[in-house]
Amino acid sequence: MSSLTPPAAEDAEHLTGPGGPDDAGDSGDAGDSGDAGDSGDAGDSGDAGAGRLVGRSAELALLDGFFGSAAVRGRALVLTGEAGVGKSALLDAAARRAREAGFQVLRVVGSQFEVSVSFAALDQVLGSLAAEIAELAPWQAETLRAVRGVPDERPTELLAVAGAVQVLLSRKAAGSGPVAIVIDDVAWLDRPSAIVLGTVARYTHSAPVALLAASRTGDESFLSSTGIPVHEVRPLDEAAAHELVAERFPAMAPRVRQRLVAEAAGNPLALLELPATLNEAQRQERGPLPAVLPLPERLKKVFAVRIDALPERTRELLLLAVLDGSGGLHILERALGGDVLAGLGPAEQAGLVRVDSATGRLAFRHPLTRSAVMDLSTGAERRRGHLALAREFPAGSEHRARHLADAATGPDDEVAALLHEVAYRTLRRGDAVGAITTLLRASDLSSTGAARGRLLAEAACLGANITGDLRNVHALLDNALLADPVGSGSLAAATAAASRLVNGEGDVDTAHRLLVGAIRNHAAGPGGADDDILDEALLTLLMVCFHSGRPELWQLFDTEAAVARVRSPGHLLSVLRTAFGDPAHAAPAVLDVLDGLVADLHRETDPRRIVRTAVAAAYVDRLPGCRSALRRVVDDGRDGGAITMAIEAFFLLANDAYFSGQWGDLPKLTEEGLRWCTRYNYRLTAEPGRFLRGLLAAAQGDTATARRTADRLVAWGNPRGLGLLRVYAAHIRALSALGEADFENAYAHLRSVITPGELPAHLPHALWLFLDFAEAAARTGRHAEAAAHAAAVRGSGIPAVSPRLAMMTDAAEAIAVPDAIDHELFRRAVGTPDAERWPFEWARIRLAYGERLRRAKAGTEARGHLDAALGTFRRLGAEPWSARAANELRASGIPVGTAASGAGRRPALLTPQELQVAQLAATGLTNKQIAAQLFLSPRTVAGHLSNAFPKLNVTSRAGLRDALTGPAPERTA
Numbered sequence: 001m002s003s004l005t006p007p008a009a010e011d012a013e014h015l016t017g018p019g020g021p022d023d024a025g026d027s028g029d030a031g032d033s034g035d036a037g038d039s040g041d042a043g044d045s046g047d048a049g050a051g052r053l054v055g056r057s058a059e060l061a062l063l064d065g066f067f068g069s070a071a072v073r074g075r076a077l078v079l080t081g082e083a084g085v086g087k088s089a090l091l092d093a094a095a096r097r098a099r100e101a102g103f104q105v106l107r108v109v110g111s112q113f114e115v116s117v118s119f120a121a122l123d124q125v126l127g128s129l130a131a132e133i134a135e136l137a138p139w140q141a142e143t144l145r146a147v148r149g150v151p152d153e154r155p156t157e158l159l160a161v162a163g164a165v166q167v168l169l170s171r172k173a174a175g176s177g178p179v180a181i182v183i184d185d186v187a188w189l190d191r192p193s194a195i196v197l198g199t200v201a202r203y204t205h206s207a208p209v210a211l212l213a214a215s216r217t218g219d220e221s222f223l224s225s226t227g228i229p230v231h232e233v234r235p236l237d238e239a240a241a242h243e244l245v246a247e248r249f250p251a252m253a254p255r256v257r258q259r260l261v262a263e264a265a266g267n268p269l270a271l272l273e274l275p276a277t278l279n280e281a282q283r284q285e286r287g288p289l290p291a292v293l294p295l296p297e298r299l300k301k302v303f304a305v306r307i308d309a310l311p312e313r314t315r316e317l318l319l320l321a322v323l324d325g326s327g328g329l330h331i332l333e334r335a336l337g338g339d340v341l342a343g344l345g346p347a348e349q350a351g352l353v354r355v356d357s358a359t360g361r362l363a364f365r366h367p368l369t370r371s372a373v374m375d376l377s378t379g380a381e382r383r384r385g386h387l388a389l390a391r392e393f394p395a396g397s398e399h400r401a402r403h404l405a406d407a408a409t410g411p412d413d414e415v416a417a418l419l420h421e422v423a424y425r426t427l428r429r430g431d432a433v434g435a436i437t438t439l440l441r442a443s444d445l446s447s448t449g450a451a452r453g454r455l456l457a458e459a460a461c462l463g464a465n466i467t468g469d470l471r472n473v474h475a476l477l478d479n480a481l482l483a484d485p486v487g488s489g490s491l492a493a494a495t496a497a498a499s500r501l502v503n504g505e506g507d508v509d510t511a512h513r514l515l516v517g518a519i520r521n522h523a524a525g526p527g528g529a530d531d532d533i534l535d536e537a538l539l540t541l542l543m544v545c546f547h548s549g550r551p552e553l554w555q556l557f558d559t560e561a562a563v564a565r566v567r568s569p570g571h572l573l574s575v576l577r578t579a580f581g582d583p584a585h586a587a588p589a590v591l592d593v594l595d596g597l598v599a600d601l602h603r604e605t606d607p608r609r610i611v612r613t614a615v616a617a618a619y620v621d622r623l624p625g626c627r628s629a630l631r632r633v634v635d636d637g638r639d640g641g642a643i644t645m646a647i648e649a650f651f652l653l654a655n656d657a658y659f660s661g662q663w664g665d666l667p668k669l670t671e672e673g674l675r676w677c678t679r680y681n682y683r684l685t686a687e688p689g690r691f692l693r694g695l696l697a698a699a700q701g702d703t704a705t706a707r708r709t710a711d712r713l714v715a716w717g718n719p720r721g722l723g724l725l726r727v728y729a730a731h732i733r734a735l736s737a738l739g740e741a742d743f744e745n746a747y748a749h750l751r752s753v754i755t756p757g758e759l760p761a762h763l764p765h766a767l768w769l770f771l772d773f774a775e776a777a778a779r780t781g782r783h784a785e786a787a788a789h790a791a792a793v794r795g796s797g798i799p800a801v802s803p804r805l806a807m808m809t810d811a812a813e814a815i816a817v818p819d820a821i822d823h824e825l826f827r828r829a830v831g832t833p834d835a836e837r838w839p840f841e842w843a844r845i846r847l848a849y850g851e852r853l854r855r856a857k858a859g860t861e862a863r864g865h866l867d868a869a870l871g872t873f874r875r876l877g878a879e880p881w882s883a884r885a886a887n888e889l890r891a892s893g894i895p896v897g898t899a900a901s902g903a904g905r906r907p908a909l910l911t912p913q914e915l916q917v918a919q920l921a922a923t924g925l926t927n928k929q930i931a932a933q934l935f936l937s938p939r940t941v942a943g944h945l946s947n948a949f950p951k952l953n954v955t956s957r958a959g960l961r962d963a964l965t966g967p968a969p970e971r972t973a
Helices: 057-070 087-100 120-134 138-147 158-176 191-202 238-248 254-264 268-277 295-308 312-324 329-336 340-349 367-375 379-390 398-407 413-428 432-444 449-467 470-483 485-489 491-504 508-521 529-548 551-564 572-580 583-599 607-618 623-638 643-659 666-680 683-700 703-720 723-739 743-751 764-779 783-796 803-816 823-830 839-855 859-876 879-891 901-905 912-922 927-934 938-952 957-965
Strands: 075-081 104-109 179-184 209-216 230-232 353-356 361-364
Touching: 057 075, 057 087, 057 209, 075 087, 087 104, 087 179, 087 209, 104 120, 120 138, 120 158, 120 191, 138 158, 158 179, 158 191, 158 209, 158 623, 179 191, 191 209, 191 432, 191 623, 238 254, 238 268, 254 268, 295 367, 312 329, 312 340, 312 361, 312 367, 312 379, 329 340, 329 361, 329 379, 340 353, 379 398, 398 413, 413 432, 413 449, 413 529, 432 449, 449 470, 449 491, 449 529, 449 607, 449 643, 470 491, 491 508, 491 529, 491 683, 508 529, 508 551, 529 551, 529 572, 529 723, 551 572, 572 583, 572 607, 583 607, 583 623, 583 764, 583 783, 607 623, 607 643, 623 643, 643 666, 643 683, 643 839, 666 683, 683 703, 683 723, 683 879, 703 723, 723 743, 723 764, 723 879, 743 764, 743 927, 764 783, 764 803, 764 839, 783 803, 803 823, 803 839, 823 839, 839 859, 839 879, 859 879, 879 912, 912 927, 912 938, 912 957, 927 938, 938 957
Parallel strands: 075 209, 075 230, 104 179, 179 209
Antiparallel strands: 353 361
16 A cells, blocks of 8 residues: 555544444444543553543433433433544443443444445444344335345335334334444434434434434534434543543653643543654653644554554455445455454554454444545555455445446446436435435446436436525536537436526526427436436426416426326326316316325335325325325435425425414424525525415415515516416415405405306416305305306315315305305305314304304304304414404404404494494495495495494594594483
8 A cells, every 4th residue: 555644633533434233342432432531542452442531520420311311211412522522432431331221232333435325324223133123014124124235125215214213123122121322423324324313313202212423513414403412522621631641641741741731622532642643752851842733644644654554464454344334344254255353453453443253343443544544545456445345246236336436447338327227226215315426426437428418417407306406407507518519408408407497587488398399309218217307307397387377388298298108197297287287177086096195105215206296285185194204305305305305395384284274383384495495596496485474474464474475476477477476476465355354355366367167277276266266256246256166166076175175165155145044055064074174264164154144143153153263263363364253243242352442332332233334434444345344235334324423423434433442422312
C-alpha cells in the first residue's frame, strides 16, 4: 500500500464499520469508542475499555436510570456530542451495564461504505434473531427474510419491515426479557435501515425495548425528527482530563500534560491520541513541543504508521473488511481463503481491530482505522477487493452489482445495465433516493451518449416526481441533452420537463403537448424501467389534465393512454383515471378494486403507490383507510426520502382532516406541506394545500383569509389555463357566503362553475359542490335548478359511492323541495349510519332541517336538530354557522348564550320572530334578503317589522340598530 494521508479525525468519526449484530463478546468500541474517557488509547490492545470511565459518573447514572425505566416501559435516548468526546465509550459501558441488568443487547454500527446498501445495518440486528423470525406470522417472517437477502424472496417495503421488526422485538422481550438496541454512528446507517430503526425509536414504549444511539452534534440522522430525548455528552472538565492523561501516561511531565489538556479542550480522543505524536523526550519535557498540535494531522500520522507496519496479508484483509462492511469473517474467508484469524492477528495485537471468533465477526476499534485503511490503499488494491467480494454474491444481486460498479475503472455497459435494474428494484421497495443515486452511477458507467442521456433523464424524472429534487432537474436535463442531443425528447426527459413547467410557470398547455408528443413517440419494451417511466409520464399527464379542467385535454389523455398500453381495470392508472378523474360517472365500476388497494396499503412497497392510491380515494371518501400509510410517507419525506410524495401526503391527510372534523390538524399539516413546496419550488403542487386552508377559513368565518386565498387562486390559475383553481376559488367563496346566509352571492359563485342538472366529467371537484348548490339555489327561489341538479346526482349513481355522498344526496333533494318538508329524505340523511364521521356536513343538514321545522312551527322537533347543529358548529369553530343555528334557536323561543343584546332584554317587547327580523334589518338587509334567509315571504317580513317599530319606539329601519343595542325604551300606550 502507498503511504497516503488518512482523513481528518473530525471527519473520520463517521468512517466506521459495524460491530457484531448482538452482544456476544461485546463488539467493542466500533464507532468513536477510541475517544472514550478511559476506554483505551487507539494503540492500546488491552481491555481498559471494560473498566471505569474517567469523568463520566453523571452520564453513567443517567444510563442506569434509562435502562431501569426501559425494563418496565420501553424508552429511547440519543447521545450527541463533538467528534471524539466519548460517545462510543459510553455506548460500550451502556451495553455492559444493560447486560448486567438483564437486557439482551443488540449492537449496530453505521458504515460509510455500506450507506448505499439497503438494510445493511438492520441485518446486524436481525442476524442473531433468526430463530425468532421463523416464529413470526408467515408474511412478517417473509418480510424479514427478504430484508436479509434470502434468495427468491420478493422485495418488501420499509414500513412493513418496521412493523415486522417491532413485532419481532416485542416477542423477543416478552419471551426472554428486555431488549436493548445500541446504535453507533447513526448518520452512517443506510437509509432503509435508518427509517425502520427510527420507527422502532418512536414506538419503544409499546414493549420493554431500549434504544440507545450516538451521533455527532450537528449531524442529521433518522432520529433527528422523532422527538425522542437527546443528551449531549460534554467534553471532560479540566480535572477529569488531567486524571485521564496522568493515568494513561504516568511518565509524562506535568507541564507537557498541562499543554495537552489545554489544547485538547476536554476532548478524550485528542487527550489519548495527541501523546502518540510526541517522542519520549517531548513527553518528559526534554525536548521542545511543537508550537501547534493540529489534531487531525497528528491523528492521521498515527494511523498511517500503524497500518503501514502491518503485514501485507493483514492489510489486504483489513481493506476487504472495510469494503465489505458487514463484519462477517466468513466473507473474508471465501473471498481470500487461508487462515483469516491468523491473518488478522497482527491488527488485533496492534489494537486496531477486535475479532470475535465465537460470533465470526470483526469490529474496528476506532473509526479512523477504517478511513485510514481506505486512504492508504491504492486504486488497484481497492478494485481487486471489490472484484473478490463481487464473486461471493449471486448474479443479479444488489451487492454484486454495486461491488462491480465500484471496481469499474471506465465505462462498462454490462455493469451499467445491472445498476439500472437495481435502481428500479430499489425504487419499488420505497427507496427513491437510492434509486436516483444508482441511476447516476449507471450513467457514469455507460459508454454511449445515448445511454448516459437516457439514464440522466430518468434520474431527472424520478427527482421531479418523487424525491422533490425539482431544483436539480434543469441541470440533469441539460447534462442529458449534452450527452445525447438526439434523445432530448425522450419520455423520461419530457416527463421531467413537464413537471418542472407546471410547477414553475404553470404552463399547462406546453406541458400537455410535450407529454402527448413523447408518449406517442415512445415504444415501451416489455417490463422493467420502461414501464416505470411510462407510468410516470401518464400519471403526470393525468395530473396536468386534472388541473386544466378542460374536456379536450382529458380526451387526448384517454386516447394516448389507450394507444400506449392496454390497461386492465385493476391497474392503478385506470383506477386513478376513473375514481379521481371522473368520480361522478365512472367511480362505481372500480370501487371494489380501489377498496382492495386501500386494504393492502399496509403492505405496499412504494410511496408512489401509497400516495396515488390515496389520490384515487379522495373524491370517493376512502381516505380514512389511507391515513396510516400516508403518515408513513410523511415520515419517509421527513427522513429525506420521497419529498414530493410526502407533500402530497400532507395535503391528503389535511383533506381527510377537513371532512372528518379534525380541523385543528389541518393548519399544521398544510403549513408543513406548503413550507416544503416553497423550499423545493413546487408551485402547482402547493395549490391544494392553499385551497384547504382557504376552505377552512371560509367555514370558520375568517372572511379576509378566505377571500384573499380565492383571489390568489384565480389570479395565478386563470392566465395559466388552470381551470381547477377557478373551481377551488368558487368553492371557497360560496362556502363563505353560505355561512353568512348570503345565498345570492353563493349562488352566483357556484353558477360560474356549475350548470344545473349537469355533472361535468372534466371537473371532478364539482362532485363536492352539489349540496352547496342545492342550498344556494333553493334559498334564492330557484327550486327547479336545485331539484334538477339533485336529480342528476341521484341518477348518476353517486349515492352508491359512499355513505357521505348518499347522505348529501338525500339532503340536496330535501332542500330542493319548495313548499313542503320531505321528512323522509331529511330523516334518512340525518340518520345515515356513522353520520358523525362527517360532522360539518351532518350539522349543516340538521340546521337545514331545523330551519324548515321551525318555519312549519314544529318547534320542539326543530330545537333538537338546531341544538345538535349548534353544538357541532361550535366544536368545529365554524362561527358563521354557529350564528345561523343560534339565530334559529332564538327565533324558536330558546335563548342562546350571549347573542344579540336585545335578545336578553326585550323578550316582553318583541316575539322571537320579530326580534330576529329586526336584527337582520338592522344589518342593512332588504326584506327580500331577510325572507330568503328565514324562509319567509317578503310580506311576512314587512309585517314583523311593522309590529317591531312601535314596540321599539322607532319609525324607520335606520333606528333599529340603536334601539336594539341601547337602553330598553318605554312602552307607549
